[in-house]
Amino acid sequence: MTHTPHELAEEFPDKVEAMHKLKSSDAHFAKLFEEYHELNRTIHRAETNVEPMEDLAEGELRKKRAALKDEISRILAKAA
Numbered sequence: 001m002t003h004t005p006h007e008l009a010e011e012f013p014d015k016v017e018a019m020h021k022l023k024s025s026d027a028h029f030a031k032l033f034e035e036y037h038e039l040n041r042t043i044h045r046a047e048t049n050v051e052p053m054e055d056l057a058e059g060e061l062r063k064k065r066a067a068l069k070d071e072i073s074r075i076l077a078k079a080a
Contacts, residue, residue: 004044008036011069015076022079029075036068 009016022029039061045051046058 004041006040006043006065008033008069008072012073012076015080018076018079019072022075026075029072032068032072032075036065036072039065039068 008019012019019029019033023033024030042051043058043061043065046053046061
């Protein structure tokens with residue numbers, strides 16, 4: 001199995017504990033976290049040609065992932 005890049009624990013290594021707490025206490029954050037995780041895995045499968053997709057579709061998924069990451073980052077900043 002290959003390493004999946006862009007996991008949230010790698011993107012925010014200093015916020016791992018905060019993410020864990022927020023997943024338990026904030027339903028909206030938990031939903032965003034899960035959505036990011038699923039989307040990131042889908043993108044990784046496309047990038048590694050396990051489940052190839054058109055470049056345009058992959059690009060749109062990357063934009064969505066970036067938007068989710070930005071929202072997660074804002075929530076983490078407020079929680080700090």
